[in-house]
Amino acid sequence: MYLDVRRDWLSHVDEVPRALVAASAVANLGALEQSPRHHHKKAQLLFTVRGVINCEVEDAVWIVPPQCAVWIPGGLLHTVFGSGEVECISLFIDPPEAPNLPTECCTVTVSNFLRQLLMRANALPDLYDIDGPDGRIVSVIFDELAVAPVEDLRLPIPGDPRLKKLTDLLIAAPADHATVAEWASRIALSERSLSRLLAKEVGMSFGRWRRQLHIVLALRQLSTGQTVQAVAMDLGYESASSFVTMFRKMVGKPPSRYLLERRRPVLHDRREG
Template identity: 65%
Template structure:
């Protein structure tokens, strides 16, 4: 069963979420996906929240890729075309929200951190009936969830993707060989650009230098594997770092804290 049919199966006897006359729709039970399953490009009128309980989801939009490790969620605004695929076996909650359901909800696609309180609220919401009592206790629960979502911190787990085909080719090579630490000049020659042109195009299209862009890719790949239980040493070696300490230095520079502390604070260690 592919990812699209898996979600459709979860809808079961439910109406399509966009047609449900409630500001909040939860798919229950949690969706279980196998590694490699992919949701084709699509969009819907309601915004969507994909909350990962186990495994890692990658959400792709036209402007880039967002990684969603366990205990994080991706917020997908109304009518934004997107695709998603999993890394490892996936267990996630799928929630749909009316765009104007509450003030302060994110306006852009982003990865958000899920607090312990919000985690328990989402688990409870997954048991709500499709036509819950919007004026009763269920409606008050939904209101608290929306307030918590609006206040949830955004995680820097976005890899912007360029539109230029040469830069897209470069992105593909970096994703396929993240341990390759060739120089900017070497990468530029591989996509038939000068070093100066490559730097200029990257600044124009993704707003980052080459070094920062590659570092962001490494952070995303590292979090995916560390959240799955791999050691810092193994991840550092596979990403081409000379030592675990040099990898930790890179990670701290990008995320403001070392990987062990970051994962511990996110409740993933």
């Protein structure tokens, strides 16, 4: 099943004369296939209620863990796929000129308040009353999106064929403890050339780029229920504590707390229901 659940909408969603169009209901999606690369004139806000969604554009993969959303600007070629069981809300947005909404692809943290607004927006009729309560809800959504915190959950994908080969090698063997020089030799580069190419292509050192890759892989595995210990071993860390230290430095908090904070709003809402 593709992430764009109601794919029949994609042919005419850009023609709906409203600033916001709900293109899919909240859906429980098991084994998600990667959607074909596509684009639309309207921007897309893809909110992850549960699971992890990945949005791939030409030069990066954006990771969208629970209670985060990815903003995909209009006209940007992209493909989306999920990790494990995913629950999501997808909205197409034609932002007005006034709100200061993102101009580039990014992941944003969704507050409890914004989450409730997105749930409400998902139930809006296509041709909602712009001047009525529904129109005011859409305006508040734009205001909240304009101030939503942006998270650094992006893995840059280099364009150089040698670096793309290195990316594939690292993904295939994330626990490999080879040195930078050894990795460089595997793609017929010197260590200095590899460092120079990475700085040019992705703006990161090899170490930081690899750690960012580990964050991507870790979030995918943790979202399926794997333990921190198991993920740490799969990624080649000597202990769970060393993995947690890396995760905290990269994300700002340990993985257990990071995931708990994103699951808590969902659990809270279900208890109330």
